[in-house]
Amino acid sequence: MIEFLPRLRRFAYALTRNLEQADDLVQDTCERALARAEQWQPGTRLDSWMYRIAQNIWFDTRRAAKVRGERADLEDIAEISGTDGRNVVESRLTLASVFKEMDRLPRDQQVLIALVCIDGLSYKEAAETLQLPIGTVMSRLSRARQAIASALMDTNPALAASAPGARLGKTS
Amino acid sequence: MEKLPEEVLMAYADGALDEAEMRRVEAVLAADPAEQARLSPYEVTRDVLAGMFCEALTSPVPDRLIGTVLSTPVGIRAHGAQSAGPSFMSRVREFLFPETPSFASAFALGAAVFLIAGAGWLAGHASHPATSPQSVIALDGDAMYADGALRVALDTTPSSSAFEQGLFKVTPVLTFRDEGNHLCRQYALARAGSAPYAGYACRTQDGRWGIAFHAMTPHGPASHKAQTGNGAQQSQDDGFTPAGAPEFAALEGAIDRSIKGDALSGDDEALLISNGWNDKGQH
Numbered sequence: 145m146i147e148f149l150p151r152l153r154r155f156a157y158a159l160t161r162n163l164e165q166a167d168d169l170v171q172d173t174c175e176r177a178l179a180r181a182e183q184w185q186p187g188t189r190l191d192s193w194m195y196r197i198a199q200n201i202w203f204d205t206r207r208a209a210k211v212r213g214e215r216a217d218l219e220d221i222a223e224i225s226g227t228d229g230r231n232v233v234e235s236r237l238t239l240a241s242v243f244k245e246m247d248r249l250p251r252d253q254q255v256l257i258a259l260v261c262i263d264g265l266s267y268k269e270a271a272e273t274l275q276l277p278i279g280t281v282m283s284r285l286s287r288a289r290q291a292i293a294s295a296l297m298d299t300n301p302a303l304a305a306s307a308p309g310a311r312l313g314k315t316s
Numbered sequence: 317m318e319k320l321p322e323e324v325l326m327a328y329a330d331g332a333l334d335e336a337e338m339r340r341v342e343a344v345l346a347a348d349p350a351e352q353a354r355l356s357p358y359e360v361t362r363d364v365l366a367g368m369f370c371e372a373l374t375s376p377v378p379d380r381l382i383g384t385v386l387s388t389p390v391g392i393r394a395h396g397a398q399s400a401g402p403s404f405m406s407r408v409r410e411f412l413f414p415e416t417p418s419f420a421s422a423f424a425l426g427a428a429v430f431l432i433a434g435a436g437w438l439a440g441h442a443s444h445p446a447t448s449p450q451s452v453i454a455l456d457g458d459a460m461y462a463d464g465a466l467r468v469a470l471d472t473t474p475s476s477s478a479f480e481q482g483l484f485k486v487t488p489v490l491t492f493r494d495e496g497n498h499l500c501r502q503y504a505l506a507r508a509g510s511a512p513y514a515g516y517a518c519r520t521q522d523g524r525w526g527i528a529f530h531a532m533t534p535h536g537p538a539s540h541k542a543q544t545g546n547g548a549q550q551s552q553d554d555g556f557t558p559a560g561a562p563e564f565a566a567l568e569g570a571i572d573r574s575i576k577g578d579a580l581s582g583d584d585e586a587l588l589i590s591n592g593w594n595d596k597g598q599h
Contacts, residue, residue, distance in 0.1 A: 154369050157369045158368070158369045239368070242364070242365070242368065257361075257365065260330075261361055261362065261365035261366060262365055262366070262368060262369055264366070266332065267327070267332060279323070282323040282326065282327065283322070283323055285326065286322040286323050286325075286326045286358070287322075289326065289357055289358055289361040290322070290357045292357075292361050292365070293356070293357030293358070293360045293361050294357065296360055296361070296364060297356075297360065
């Protein structure tokens, strides 16, 4: 389980969409988790608890930023996305469209995308993390993915063509 | 034609269905191209999103982050969070290392857990002994050992003298025995272009230095006096000025709790260095 902190970092990156902010978030999360160690319920998963803390800190931060009138700039997003040869996503446009779509999603759906599609948790683990019924998790996640997929395919029709089921035409 | 619920399609794309359910869905999909087309949003998001944000896993973790993560648990302990501290940390340990019920007792546990988690990054996600010329810490199973310049410095360098190798400059600060009668050395570690670290390591039976504490120490012109808990030597290394920092207080606290008697004299230390830390007093 040594890899948990890097996983938390990736989760934070998926939420913040900015590596520097992600590291700040991981740092804040660890500090808060340790400062509030007594609030952790024995017998529950530590990673779930820390994901929850990270999520709360991030959305609190974002609310504060909104009040101050700050907002993420799409140009910044294009810049920080960089290029990683191993990424399936090569086009900055594709990445930017995912970022933009994620911004539009309700919080719970953003977090679900980060947990399941990016960090690779099972539906059940995500349900435990968010303290939601698994059915709710699955329906929210499927809605979030439909929204992102639709944005992705609009930006990059090749993606739709590459999915086996998609040659037969997109249903809406 | 049966219309599959979105959740079922998603679970099918994610491989999250059990075998029987998977076969049933496969049959429906095979019979109906329109149903099959509904899979694509899930396949696309699965494939594209899984490849995103990978930089967080592969890019170097900033030292400040490692340092905070490493030093925070100890800071909490040092500030006396007795109620939750040890039991919480032992649960963290169980969580991180479920397969290892007990931990080497020579180590100060408060530091060790997140320290090890950090070492996973430092050592490049290694889950087995890992060494490199750039590394000063080797990860072996669930324990960490001094490596590279740090190991050589602890083996050979008298306290208050600096040992430099490559990017690293290590200054042993003092030598002492812990409650388990292990020989331990406090050190300051500076790496070119990075924040300094401080910690201590204890000699293991197999002749390695097990890291007991290792944390980043903020440095700046404001703090100049390095003073350890037991009136022992001060670090005169000008790259290392940890006085007053909470991280350093945590290190002092950790040493205070584990030290037995006073720090060793320079003569005793010199003798140990000359005979390769062959210590009759150690079990």
